[in-house]
Amino acid sequence: MLTVKDLNITFSRYYNSFSQTTLNPLHNIDLNLSAGEIVAIVGESGGGKSLLAHAILDILPTNAELKGTIQFREKLIDSNTIRQLRGREISLIPQSVSYLNPLIRVGKQVCRAARIGGLTKEEARMATDAAFTRFNLAPEVQSLFPFQLSGGMAQRILVAIATVAGASLIVADEPTTGLDPDRVTVFLDLLRMLADEGKAALLITHDLGAAQRVADRIAVFHGGTLVEVVKIADGSEVDNLVHPYSRALWEALPDNGFSTNGSSFSSHRHGNDEPLGCLFVKNCDRAEHRCRITYPDLVPAGNNMVRCLNA
Amino acid sequence: MLEAKNIHYTYPSSSEPVLKDISISIQPGQVVGLYGPSGKGKTTLARILAGYIVPNRGQILVNGESMPEKGYNPVQLLQQHSELAVNPRWKVKDILSESSPPNNKLTTALHIKESWLQRYPHELSGGEIQRICVARALGSETRYFIADETTSMLDAIAQVQIWKVLLAAVEKNKLGILAISHDHALLKQVCGTIYFFSENDGLCPEKIA
Numbered sequence: 001m002l003t004v005k006d007l008n009i010t011f012s013r014y015y016n017s018f019s020q021t022t023l024n025p026l027h028n029i030d031l032n033l034s035a036g037e038i039v040a041i042v043g044e045s046g047g048g049k050s051l052l053a054h055a056i057l058d059i060l061p062t063n064a065e066l067k068g069t070i071q072f073r074e075k076l077i078d079s080n081t082i083r084q085l086r087g088r089e090i091s092l093i094p095q096s097v098s099y100l101n102p103l104i105r106v107g108k109q110v111c112r113a114a115r116i117g118g119l120t121k122e123e124a125r126m127a128t129d130a131a132f133t134r135f136n137l138a139p140e141v142q143s144l145f146p147f148q149l150s151g152g153m154a155q156r157i158l159v160a161i162a163t164v165a166g167a168s169l170i171v172a173d174e175p176t177t178g179l180d181p182d183r184v185t186v187f188l189d190l191l192r193m194l195a196d197e198g199k200a201a202l203l204i205t206h207d208l209g210a211a212q213r214v215a216d217r218i219a220v221f222h223g224g225t226l227v228e229v230v231k232i233a234d235g236s237e238v239d240n241l242v243h244p245y246s247r248a249l250w251e252a253l254p255d256n257g258f259s260t261n262g263s264s265f266s267s268h269r270h271g272n273d274e275p276l277g278c279l280f281v282k283n284c285d286r287a288e289h290r291c292r293i294t295y296p297d298l299v300p301a302g303n304n305m306v307r308c309l310n311a
Numbered sequence: 312m313l314e315a316k317n318i319h320y321t322y323p324s325s326s327e328p329v330l331k332d333i334s335i336s337i338q339p340g341q342v343v344g345l346y347g348p349s350g351k352g353k354t355t356l357a358r359i360l361a362g363y364i365v366p367n368r369g370q371i372l373v374n375g376e377s378m379p380e381k382g383y384n385p386v387q388l389l390q391q392h393s394e395l396a397v398n399p400r401w402k403v404k405d406i407l408s409e410s411s412p413p414n415n416k417l418t419t420a421l422h423i424k425e426s427w428l429q430r431y432p433h434e435l436s437g438g439e440i441q442r443i444c445v446a447r448a449l450g451s452e453t454r455y456f457i458a459d460e461t462t463s464m465l466d467a468i469a470q471v472q473i474w475k476v477l478l479a480a481v482e483k484n485k486l487g488i489l490a491i492s493h494d495h496a497l498l499k500q501v502c503g504t505i506y507f508f509s510e511n512d513g514l515c516p517e518k519i520a
Contacts, residue, residue: 042466043466044466044468044469045436045437045438045439045464045465045466045469047466150350151349151350174464178349178391178460178463179349179493180347180348180493181493181495183349206464206465206467208467248468249466249468250467252467252468252471253467254494254497254499254500255496258471258474258500259471260471260472
């Protein structure tokens with residue numbers, strides 16, 4: 001459904017009045033997503049995960065330059081076609097419930113999303129009612145304002161808004177941050193239900209535990225690129241991570257040892273530099289001389305795709 | 312010892328009390344965890360302990376005395392949304408030295424980079440601002456540290472790095488920490504005592520196996 005090929009994003013930034021420098025926060029991204037599939041993107045905070053979502057929705061800041069292609073159902077996404085797709089075919093579940101309009105009753109907000117998604121007035125009303133039933137919200141809730149909802153209800157409203165017009169690709173950007181475990185479970189179950197109905201979902205999160213509970217594949221981000229893509233069999237734990245960064249991320253989880261070996265920080269690549277060496281090399285205990293001079297490609301290793309020369 | 316004694320609090324806009332007769336104490340060098348569902352007053356308790364809110368009834372004592380009204384507050388609160396706790400018009404280096412001149416060892420341990428110092432908060436990511444806030448709150452006069460979902464927006468590796476710095480301060484300076492989180496696995500890793508915040512019974516201590 002979604003195919004991202006060789007995506008690169010560069011930012012130009014002035015460091016004094018006359019000189020410009022470029023940053024390359026996202027590079028060499030290849031990813032595809034088919035109907036019925038949830039792909040989780042996990043990795044460093046500030047490592048470019050949200051930028052990927054913003055690139056898909058074409059809401060990058062104006063000083064960003066994008067190279068490579070993003071295709072949705074074999075059609076290239078650019079600033080013209082995205083207008084037709086955004087809100088209809090592709091929708092976003094935002095990070096926080098503060099994205100609801102505080103002054104409009106929630107039923108009306110869901111209905112408005114349906115209208116923007118191209119439904120007629122009558123259809124939108126019916127779709128809204130159906131969405132409320134489906135997400136287990138009483139009809140009376142429609143006439144409440146966001147501040148009258150509990151956090152869990154507000155989150156179901158956000159999911160309703162994103163799906164009411166029948167979007168087939170859902171991008172969820174850190175939807176579970178700061179929620180208590182019960183609400184996280186409810187949210188993940190909703191996402192799974194939507195995927196089982198044939199929608200595709202991109203779940204951006206730093207919660208590896210949540211990711212492995214619902215996702216079909218996990219893509220690990222580090223230093224602005226994908227370092228590993230793992231398939232997850234039903235109900236099994238991710239224990240077969242190969243890339244040293246993904247392993248470090250796994251071992252840092254409170255349940256798996258809470259350990260860290262030195263720093264995990266990658267520096268963003270600068271646009272003018274040729275890719276030289278692996279970006280994880282400074283923190284890697286298996287680094288060899290060739291890791292410093294050769295930039296690794298994402299290659300198959302066992303069941304995973306890994307960007308490591310030692311894989 | 313940081314003590315909260317029989318705290319009652321009702322928000323002015325509401326008739327229902329959020330906190331009813333809550334007492335908790337944190338010894339120097341102790342890490343206490345607080346766990347419980349959202350919207351039940353965990354953050355309100357954190358703000359009361361740090362002196363941001365005055366409770367309707369009950370008192371907060373720092374080493375047996377009431378909180379100083381002027382000067383450095385020995386109880387430092389690290390808020391959940393750190394990007395709202397910094398002045399957007401200040402450069403990072405000014406934010407960092409707001410409480411006391413930054414300690415080089417600390418900034419290195421938190422992986423704060425030299426290049427961030429000349430930037431404004433909106434040019435850093437949430438996780439990077441969080442590190443700045445931790446460094447700012449760990450001034451030499453800080454005795455107690457209230458960590459309200461401090462690492463919930465960070466990846467697992469950054470979470471470990473920040474907690475290592477905090478636990479080192481517990482060890483070395485006998486800092487007392489109250490850690491509020493939804494992540495039970497994290498609390499089990501870092502806390503000696505964990506309380507469950509329940510609506511009806513207030514704070515219940517939880518046994519750690």
